[in-house]
Each structure stands twice: as C-alpha cells, then as structure tokens.
Amino acid sequence: MMFRCGRGLKLLTLVVLIVLLYAATQQYLFESFLRRRYITFDDFPKAYSNALKASTADNTPLEYDYNTFPPSTNASTLIPPTIHFIWFRDLYAHQLDRPDHPSHIPHEGSSAPQLCIEHNPSFTVNVWNATAARKLLEDHYSWFLPTYDNYRYPIQRVDAFKYFVMYHYGGVYMDMDVACRRSLIPLLQTPGWFPKAEPFGVNNDLFAARQGHGIMQMMIERLESRDWNLIFPYVTIFWSTGPQFASDMVRRWYSKGWAKRYNAGDSKQDSDADAFYTLPPEFYSEKYTFFGHSPGGTWHGEDVAVVLWLVDRPWVLLLLAAASTTPFMIVAMRMRRLRQETFKV
Ligand SMILES: *[C@@H]1O[C@H](CO)[C@@H](O)[C@H](O)[C@H]1NC(C)=O
Numbered sequence: 208m209m210f211r212c213g214r215g216l217k218l219l220t221l222v223v224l225i226v227l228l229y230a231a232t233q234q235y236l237f238e239s240f241l242r243r244r245y246i247t248f249d250d251f252p253k254a255y256s257n258a259l260k261a262s263t264a265d266n267t268p269l270e271y272d273y274n275t276f277p278p279s280t281n282a283s284t285l286i287p288p289t290i291h292f293i294w295f296r297d298l299y300a301h302q303l304d305r306p307d308h309p310s311h312i313p314h315e316g317s318s319a320p321q322l323c324i325e326h327n328p329s330f331t332v333n334v335w336n337a338t339a340a341r342k343l344l345e346d347h348y349s350w351f352l353p354t355y356d357n358y359r360y361p362i363q364r365v366d367a368f369k370y371f372v373m374y375h376y377g378g379v380y381m382d383m384d385v386a387c388r389r390s391l392i393p394l395l396q397t398p399g400w401f402p403k404a405e406p407f408g409v410n411n412d413l414f415a416a417r418q419g420h421g422i423m424q425m426m427i428e429r430l431e432s433r434d435w436n437l438i439f440p441y442v443t444i445f446w447s448t449g450p451q452f453a454s455d456m457v458r459r460w461y462s463k464g465w466a467k468r469y470n471a472g473d474s475k476q477d478s479d480a481d482a483f484y485t486l487p488p489e490f491y492s493e494k495y496t497f498f499g500h501s502p503g504g505t506w507h508g509e510d511v512a513v514v515l516w517l518v519d520r521p522w523v524l525l526l527l528a529a530a531s532t533t534p535f536m537i538v539a540m541r542m543r544r545l546r547q548e549t550f551k552v
Contacts, residue, residue, distance in 0.1 A: 234407065238406075242403075245403070245485050245486075246397065246400060246484050248260075250396070250397075251393050252275065255271055258270060259271075263495055269389050283417065284398050284417055285396060285397065286377060286395040286396075286397065286398070287377045287378050287417070288330045288392070289332075289376060289377065289379070290320075290331070290381060291333050291369075291373065291376070291379070291380045292319065292332070292333065292380075292381055293340065293365050293368055293369060293382075294334050294336060295337040295364070296337070298361045298362065317383045317384055319386040319387075320332050322386045322387050322499075323381070323386065327390055335372060337364075340368045343375065344371060347375065351431065354430060354431045358434070358448075359440075366444070366449055370430065373414070373420075374416075374418075374423035379394070379413070380415070384500060385413050385499075387497070388497055388499045389497060391497060398416065398417045398420060398479070398482050399422065399482075400483060400486050401414045401486065402485070402488075402492075403485045403486065403487055404450060405488060408453070409454050409457055410450055410453070411450050417480065420481060421480075422457065422460050425460065426453070426456045430447075433446065433452055434447055439516075444512060460483070
C-alpha cells in the first residue's frame with residue numbers, strides 16, 4: 208500500500224516538474240525575446256548618445272538640437288508627440304467618505320504633466336478625466352461600456368482606458384506619478400514600446416505606441432474576456448487589466464509569429480508599422496532614465512483597492528497570518544515527534 212502510494216506521488220512529482228520546466232523554458236524564451244527588442248544607444252544618432260552620456264556623467268543638463276533627429280519618411284508608423292495622463296479625480300471617494308473608512312489618501316493631482324510640458328514644449332499633453340474618458344468610449348467603443356462600467360475596482364477603468372486612448376490617438380502614456388526628466392523625442396522613433404519589468408514581462412505604468420498599433424488593438428479586443436474576478440483585489444487588477452494582462456498580450460503577440468520574423472538577424476531597421484520594442488531599465492528606471500518619480504497621483508494605485516478591501520475584511524489578515532505560520536508549526540511538530548520517537552528507541 209505504502210509502495211503504491213509512493214509511486215503515485217513520484218509520478219505526480221515528475222508531471223509537476225515537467226510542467227514547471229516547460230513553463231520556465233517558455234518564460235526564458237519570452238524574456239530573451241524582450242531583451243533582443245531593447246532600444247539601445249545604437250538606435251539614437253551618435254551625437255545624441257554622446258551628449259546623453261556626457262550630461263549624465265557630469266550631471267549637467269543635456270544640450271542637444273532635437274531638430275537634427277532624422278525626419279521620418281513615414282510619420283504615421285511612428286509614435287506621435289502626444290503624452291496622455293489619466294486622472295480620475297477622487298476615484299475612491301464614495302468609499303473613502305464612509306465614516307468607517309477614515310483615510311487620508313491624497314486626492315490632489317501631481318506635477319508630472321507640468322514637468323512633461325516643460326521638457327517637451329512641442330508636445331500635446333492631455334490629462335483625461337473620467338467624464339472625457341467615458342465620452343470617448345461612448346462615441347467610438349460603445350461595445351466596451353458594459354465591461355467598463357461593471358469593473359469591480361475603479362483602477363481597472365483607468366487601466367483599461369489607457370489601452371483605448373493609446374489605440375485611438377497614439378502617443379506616450381504615463382501614470383500620474385511618472386514624470387519627464389528630458390525631451391522624449393528620442394523615444395518616438397519606433398512604432399511602439401513597453402518598458403521591461405524586472406524580473407518578468409513588461410510594465411503598464413508607461414508605454415508608447417503609434418495610432419492604431421496592432422498590439423493596442425489586440426489589447427482592447429481582449430479586455431472583455433480577461434475580466435476575471437480572482438477574489439483578491441491586487442491579483443484581480445493585475446491579471447484583468449494590469450501588468451500581467453499587458454505582459455500576456457505582448458507574449459501573445461510574440462507567439463503569433465512576430466518573434467520568428469524579428470529573430471532573423473534581429474534587425475531593428477524593419478519598417479513594419481506593427482513592430483514593437485522594449486525599453487530597458489537603463490532608460491526606464493536606471494542610470495540614463497528618461498523618467499522620474501513624481502510624488503502625488505499615487506492615490507489611484509492598486510494599493511488603495513487592497514487597503515479598502517482589507518478594511519472590510521479584517522478576518523482575511525488573520526487567515527493570512529495563520530496560513531503563513533502553518534508550515535512552521537507543522538515542521539516544529541514533526542521535529543518534536545521525531546525527537547520523542549528517537550527517545551523511545
Ligand atoms: C473633463 O475634461 C473635459 C475635457 O478636457 C473638460 O471640458 C471638463 O471640464 C472636465 N471635467 C471635469 C469635471 O473636470
């Protein structure tokens with residue numbers, strides 16, 4: 208009996224190991240694909256790369272004449288000089304106003320849009336509010352309204368609207384707590400990009416695309432089928448509209464055969480209007496980052512949804528605490544029993 212049980216367990220372990228190995232291999236291939244699509248210094252004009260490196264080394268403002276960026280032969284395949292922010296004022300107001308939810312989550316805007324205007328005087332900078340956002344959907348994507356209006360967490364509406372506004376107009380999307388540090392013109396020279404998330408996938412707090420980009424189209428079309436309720440707010444937001452959704456869409460794009468096309472020589476000179484790239488950490492969050500962090504605007508984060516959800520369900524914290532200590536208790540009990548058995552012998 209014990210023997211057969213052991214064999215079943217071994218088989219199960221083997222199957223689990225094979226599945227994990229397969230998933231890890233797929234993830235590894237996807238990650239290396241994302242790295243091969245990195246925007247690098249070689250994608251900028253040499254003079255610009257040198258000026259950027261020099262200004263970073265000396266910590267001085269970057270001096271560069273952006274008019275020298277090669278004029279595009281086909282501007283419609285490139286990212287337009289537009290920045291979109293989304294600010295749904297008092298997103299959680301109806302919950303925060305309840306007397307049993309004393310909270311001080313800020314509801315002022317952030318200085319991020321102003322900083323972006325200062326560094327990009329030739330750009331159009333839009334800050335979308337809830338009314339204007341719903342109006343755009345009503346006018347052009349009314350098929351999505353039932354999903355949009357019924358999202359459980361308001362932040363899902365912000366996430367979903369990002370993809371619609373980027374499909375509709377194109378440009379650079381930035382969360383309210385992401386700020387500009389210098390001109391974004393060097394980052395407009397491709398049909399689109401997502402920043403690389405560490406360790407896996409891509410982020411959705413900042414991304415760029417030409418108007419009508421194929422990935423954006425796929426994303427808006429698949430939001431409805433991803434509207435899952437995974438019980439916990441963070442997990443639900445992450446998978447239905449957030450970074451996991453964005454990463455899965457990029458991966459889907461990759462598995463549809465795009466990767467094969469680009470792997471042939473890893474050429475970035477392709478003029479394909481639906482090509483996309485990845486923004487490496489060095490330009491996204493590290494040494495040569497184009498972006499900074501602007502305080503304020505974080506009110507709309509997933510953390511608010513999580514906090515509010517937990518305030519209504521304090522017992523979940525108890526359960527989580529119990530669940531996290533259980534393995535230690537079991538090990539401790541086993542060890543005690545083991546010691547007792549040793550003594551018996
Ligand atoms: C929302 O944005 C629109 C368009 O920018 C503007 O006309 C309107 O006044 C804004 N509404 C609120 C409540 O701020």
